[in-house]
Amino acid sequence: MTITLTQALVEEKYRRYHQRINEALSGCFSAESPVTLYAPARYILEGKGKRIRPFLTLLAAEAVCGSPEDALNAALAVEILHNFTLMHDDIMDEADLRHGRPTVHKHWNTNAAILSGDMMIAYAYDLALKSKTERHRELIHILNHANITICEGQALDMELEEKKNASIADYLDMIAKKTGRLISAALEAGGVAGNATQEQLQALVTFGEKIGRAFQIQDDYLDIMAGDGKSGKIPGGDVIKGKKTYLLLRSIELTSGDDHQLLVSIIDNNGIGAERVNEVREIFERCGVLDETRELIKRETEDALAAIKPLPFAEGREYLKGFAGILVKRDF
Template identity: 35%
Template sequence: MNSVDNIQKLINEYIDNQSFSGTPAELYAPIEYILRQGGKRMRPTLCLLACDLFGGDINDCLTPAIAAEIFHNFTLVHDDIMDQAPLRRGMETVYHKWSSDIALLSGDTMLIKAFQYVLNTNKKYYHEVFAELCKVALEVCEGQQYDLNFETQDNVTLDSYLEMIRLKTAVLLGSVLKIGAITAQTNAKNQEAIYNFGISLGMAFQLQDDIFDCYGDVSVFGKMTGGDISDNKKTYLYLKALELSSEEDKEILINLFKMPKGRDEKKIETVLDIYKKYHVKEIVTDLMTQYYEDSLKHLDSIDVPEERKVILKDYANYLYKRNK
């Protein structure tokens, strides 16, 4: 079994040895910029951990794992355009450092690069890996569109929000784990279980991000807090507050989220006061914990010796207890 440190070292060394430069420089410089920033490398790490869990050769899984990392970063580049976000990982976003046009084109190029890496996957399971990545790429785009739709809809439900984050965030975690399982050539039952582990972990991860967006430390979180409120994003916190609020507080929330996008400290303060009044942070934290515990149940159902699950279980616990 490989440790998380060894796996992340392998991933970082592989990426460091790749060249993402090219001409025109304006197209490729942003790709170098974002991929050299590091980040959690969570998705390729999970991919290789799943491969290792089922006794596969992680070197065979490396190129699809890197493809998933490039794909994930492509989604961040485009996400920052839509959110007009100035910071990502404590650094300027591609959109802010260059322009929205360059960020759009560089993001498109990253998507193509991701699929080029898949081409180097072992022929024994190339088609399965390619099909899984195509499926999840569409799902992520669907989730992003739902997220945009919600900004102008007044009838967003808690269930529809959970489905949106399943598509936007959780499915990619599920898919990278399944890709790792595919390259290890484990059975369909194990593939489904590790996929569901990733879905539940991804749901917990996104709810945690929503909490950090309101309550995180900018020096740790890497971007300004209150961004979701500024962007009128109807997160689980907002929707739960609406459900619990008095008619007066509900009207205040609805009117605040009809304001034009843009940072307004008074708006953020008022919304957070309402969240505090109805203990929304605690409620969402409890839901996040429930998803995390569900993920461990899926991991427990996998048919491999328990000692092989320890590293993946510890990594899931690390993600659950993260502070950024």
């Protein structure tokens, strides 16, 4: 069966599921005491999260069994686990704002953010155990594996900051663990909730890995290219901070002479002045890394779409494909 979906249809479904996920999340952490334990958890969930991961969980279930109904608790568990990682990341990054609001550790304090985040992990597992499936052991394993892998990714990111001779392989390993694993875990959890076969689960995991990589590399690309502010970042913020991204590491491989020396200096000096961002962008253009990056994003996306062709329910499968297309063509 072939279904043709327009971007408008995919976006409409996303809006409907986004609202449903937010309504369900609003019922979490309803206890009033201790205030400094539950209020921070409610606060971070009230932020302007895109709910990409729980949306993928629901679509994955729909693609393997035809309905997302039994996957809602698994989707909520994934989103709460994601927000726990954000809460603790903000502490480690000493971030003041998230989505335009004070971060949890700024609104309360660091100890409250740590404790509330720890509680959120247990709450996520409890939600997974309430899922309408007999495969709870698999769900908990998925969440545990994702949590451990994200921590590995965060540790690799910290090590990468100090590593002067970082390679693209180092970077790709880091993003696969820090960003990609929770995306693939969200899809895997939806598959389990929908009673997927092992072959179907592997298809969903492969899809998630490929889309996760494309998503992060696209994020790197938008940082330097989205000069109109749609990305929500300072244009070239990664370069200014000296962050080792795919574009920077690959362009160092592709350049020589003065261009090469300037790019290496970004790493050696832990960043560069904002007034030189345009100069760096021009080097990226000259050496061909921008074209190469767009081609890599396209290739990863095509591989992701190919991976889920065997999934049995056309509607869920096609919505997964449609949403993947939106993610890697976004300008936000």
